[in-house]
Amino acid sequence: PVRIGVLTSGGDAQGMNAAVRAVVRTALRMGAQPYAVMEGWSGAVAGGDGIRKLEWDSVGSILHRGGTIIGTARSAEFRERAGQLAACRNLLEHDIDRLVVIGGDGSLTGTNEFRKNWPSLVAELVERGDITEQTAAAHPVLMVTGLVGSIDNDLVGADMTIGADSALHRILEAIDDISSTAASHQRTFIVEVMGRHCGYLALMAAVAGGCDYVLVPELPPAEGWEEDMCRKLAKGREAGRRESMVIVAEGATDRSGNPITADDVKRVMAERLGEEARVTILGHVQRGGKPSAYDRWMSTLLGCTAAREVVLATAESEPVIIAERHNRIRRLPMMEQIRATRAVKDLVAAGDYRGAVAARGSS
Numbered sequence: 001p002v003r004i005g006v007l008t009s010g011g012d013a014q015g016m017n018a019a020v021r022a023v024v025r026t027a028l029r030m031g032a033q034p035y036a037v038m039e040g041w042s043g044a045v046a047g048g049d050g051i052r053k054l055e056w057d058s059v060g061s062i063l064h065r066g067g068t069i070i071g072t073a074r075s076a077e078f079r080e081r082a083g084q085l086a087a088c089r090n091l092l093e094h095d096i097d098r099l100v101v102i103g104g105d106g107s108l109t110g111t112n113e114f115r116k117n118w119p120s121l122v123a124e125l126v127e128r129g130d131i132t133e134q135t136a137a138a139h140p141v142l143m144v145t146g147l148v149g150s151i152d153n154d155l156v157g158a159d160m161t162i163g164a165d166s167a168l169h170r171i172l173e174a175i176d177d178i179s180s181t182a183a184s185h186q187r188t189f190i191v192e193v194m195g196r197h198c199g200y201l202a203l204m205a206a207v208a209g210g211c212d213y214v215l216v217p218e219l220p221p222a223e224g225w226e227e228d229m230c231r232k233l234a235k236g237r238e239a240g241r242r243e244s245m246v247i248v249a250e251g252a253t254d255r256s257g258n259p260i261t262a263d264d265v266k267r268v269m270a271e272r273l274g275e276e277a278r279v280t281i282l283g284h285v286q287r288g289g290k291p292s293a294y295d296r297w298m299s300t301l302l303g304c305t306a307a308r309e310v311v312l313a314t315a316e317s318e319p320v321i322i323a324e325r326h327n328r329i330r331r332l333p334m335m336e337q338i339r340a341t342r343a344v345k346d347l348v349a350a351g352d353y354r355g356a357v358a359a360r361g362s363s
């Protein structure tokens with residue numbers, strides 16, 4: 001049978017298990033044999049127990065579980081040629097030249113590098129006598145399909161990435177909980193949320209949580225934001241609001257690119273309003289716990305589609321990302337989407353925020 005590998009890479013995200021389960025069971029239904037590559041690319045580099053055969057029951061009772069049961073990592077070895085040679089040899093030991101990779105844009109970029117290097121890796125392995133000419137001839141290319149697993153929701157072209165909805169739920173639960181203690185003391189809370197370079201979680205949490213002020217990396221506040229924020233918070237108090245909430249994305253900066261942290265906001269409030277605000281950094285709680293209903297069904301549909309894509313792929317197939325776009329499951333050209341995602345990050349880094357919004361919207 002056709003053999004496929006499935007791996008999760010980069011930061012874990014709720015819904016990855018649902019995707020793995022769907023990939024495995026769809027592949028089995030199609031008569032293919034799935035394998036897990038454990039701990040992200042590290043399992044491929046290590047070989048041995050790092051690549052494991054999966055059966056129907058291997059993925060039972062995981063749909064509702066957070067994290068990823070096959071482990072994840074950001075493998076430094078895999079970025080080096082030696083690591084890629086080992087990964088190629090170990091995959092070929094199991095006759096695997098088809099992979100579903102579930103990870104963020106960094107993981108998918110690494111995957112594409114590996115795919116491009118594959119023919120030269122195979123040639124080098126033949127030269128070294130690690131694999132036979134026959135094996136090399138049977139696996140001339142690596143066929144890959146990507147799923148975007150990242151709570152950040154930072155892939156251009158996808159409406160939602162795996163885990164983003166659950167993380168947003170987690171943030172809202174925390175905001176709701178904090179609200180009651182904030183109201184009791186008439187306090188302001190400053191909540192830092194994850195999202196590295198992407199303000200999606202911060203912005204949507206602020207809207208859905210009815211927060212007072214939000215700082216995101218894509219639209220750094222204009223000079224004088226401290227004054228503006230304090231005025232808004234003071235107005236809320238005057239209007240009788242008992243609690244106030246400021247959301248800060250972890251990657252928030254000012255227009256010169258200097259980070260704005262939750263502690264910076266706290267200091268501003270102490271200096272300008274004489275108010276002792278409290279800071280809550282939600283951290284990895286956002287990535288933990290059960291996936292939401294949305295992350296379960298979306299990841300299941302994505303996983304089914306990805307398995308079909310990779311099992312039926314031919315040497316000529318271009319690598320694609322399977323993602324939800326405009327409320328439909330779509331095949332998107334992998335490299336184009338990753339290039340567009342990088343371009344948005346570069347525009348933000350260069351301070352061209354309008355350009356970044358336009359670039360995100362048009363792809």
Ligand code: F6P
Pocket residue numbers: 011104150151152194195196250287
């Ligand atoms: O990319 C997902 C993410 O959760 C980011 O939001 C965050 O900045 C980062 O991963 C944290 O990574 P780590 O788990 O390695 O601390």
